[in-house]
Amino acid sequence: MLEVAAWTFVPAAGAVLAEWGAEVIKVEPRDGGDPQRGLITSGLVPAGAGGVNYMIEMPNRGKKSIGVDLTTPGGREVVAELAKSCDVFVTSYLPSRRKRLGIDVDDIRAANPEIIYVRGSGYGPRGQDADRPGYDGVSYWCRGGVGRALTPDDTAPIRQRPAFGDLLGGLTIAGGVAAALYKRKATGVTSIVDVSLLGLAAYNLTPDVMVSKLYGSQPLPSFGHSDAPNPLVGDYRTKDGRYITLMMLQSDRYFPEVMNLIGRPDLVADQRFADAASRFHNRAELIRIMDDVFAQHTLAEWREILRPLTGAWGVVQAPGELPDDPAVIANGYIPTATTMSGAPYQLPVNPVQFDEQQVVPAGAPEHGQHTEQVLLDAGIDWERIEKYKNEGAVL
Structure with missing residues (x-):
């Protein structure tokens, strides 16, 4: 060439x-x-x-x-x-x-x-x-x-x-x-x-371009952390000031597993969070609870706690951390x-x-x-x- x-x-x-x-x-x-x-x-x-x-x-x-x-x-x-x-x-x-x-x-x-x-x-x-x-x-x-x-x-x-x-x-x-x-x-x-x-x-x-033409000036739906429609999709701050991102779009599938892993199995039977529609309606309260839970442990501790989780999650990393990422090294x-x-x-x-x-x-x-x-x-x-x-x- x-x-x-x-x-x-x-x-x-x-x-x-x-x-x-x-x-x-x-x-x-x-x-x-x-x-x-x-x-x-x-x-x-x-x-x-x-x-x-x-x-x-x-x-x-x-x-x-x-x-x-x-x-x-x-x-x-x-x-x-x-x-x-x-x-x-x-x-x-x-x-x-x-x-x-x-x-x-x-x-x-x-x-x-x-x-x-x-x-x-x-x-x-x-x-x-x-x-x-x-x-x-x-x-x-x-x-x-x-x-x-x-x-x-x-x-x-x-x-x-x-x-x-x-x-x-x-x-x-x-x-x-x-x-x-x-x-x-x-x-x-x-x-x-x-x-x-x-x-x-x-x-x-x-997506942005298509939405702008389909709905005029209305942008893509925008939510803050505290009112995210699905609490299993969002960023949660750890005790040491780092962030963990959950990305589980199928909330009914993963909600019981997540609640058990983070130490709140009681929320699985809570009628406020019984299904996706209920969790959407009461999302602010669920997100507040999850914020409190994630703030109780450091990033290192959460890596171990969430390791068995079958849903998608990740750590918000800085570019300088990538060379030491195990998956980056392995591949x-x-x-x-x-x-x-x-x-x-x-x-x-x-x-x-x-x-x-x-x-x-x-x-x-x-x-x-x-x-x-x-x-x-x-x-x-x-x-x-x-x-x-x-x-x-x-x-």
Whole structure:
């Protein structure tokens, strides 16, 4: 796969595909490389993290990097030559820039008519905003409605976590690439694949969007903790200030088991809570009782008390707790990788596993680390490589 993309959204797709077994060649600008590399010197990425630029490692693990100046004829020749032997070309560049640099669909297909051409964008390939720059913070989180949906009423919008939409979008692109490869193998027909951050946001908010059109301005039903319609679905505070989430939608099925486990078997025979309808009518009182019960034990104690529970429940964890989560460890969801300089770091990998094999990620390449190797593998001899280097076409 040939990747001409920057930042996180589209490159994240290349990282996933590399973990799925693809050879991914990352084409970076000859001077400076992917602009995301500069975040570690601008203060947005802490420099004292053992030499790990996590914003580069995260979306670029497992790739080969070449430095190419696409503004030069030689640089465009190099990309066209590489495209001849690639199954997929993926880019995040805007339409006007793709045309200016000679890497639009027609340009790449002139070199390889069968190549799958993939575009990641902020707002989709059509409409007045097709050539408008976008990031997940504005295209997905803000314009896509995700931030507003997660912000409490009458408060300022909450800020998005880093790469929140980008990583979901990259995984979505990877799935689109896999489907396009299957289609081409099955039918012989190649594809242009498009994924936008705005479209991703709309899909993520499907229930909210549908309800807004079905019921006008009426939002999805909203309940606070104290008046939740089903007391077995909610967050309960422990003695040491942590929270346990119960998620048992079939309350009639699980109510006796939960009450027995938490030490209130008397409530099973209480007529106020005899069935789902009764519990709904008296939910405020039941939630108050359960609040009192959960406040009597620490999180560690509740882990043991609730361990036999057959219904779904979980602990509200911080991101920093995930590497030590037993299920995460058992399934290898956050393995240890190393940078090209040998610095170790822990990295969540894509959640798809094949044949129960855990993903073992490789580190992200240095800027232009594989330029000569990739060009030689593409059949470009040393004489031409030296010519391109002398012209400033490649790093």
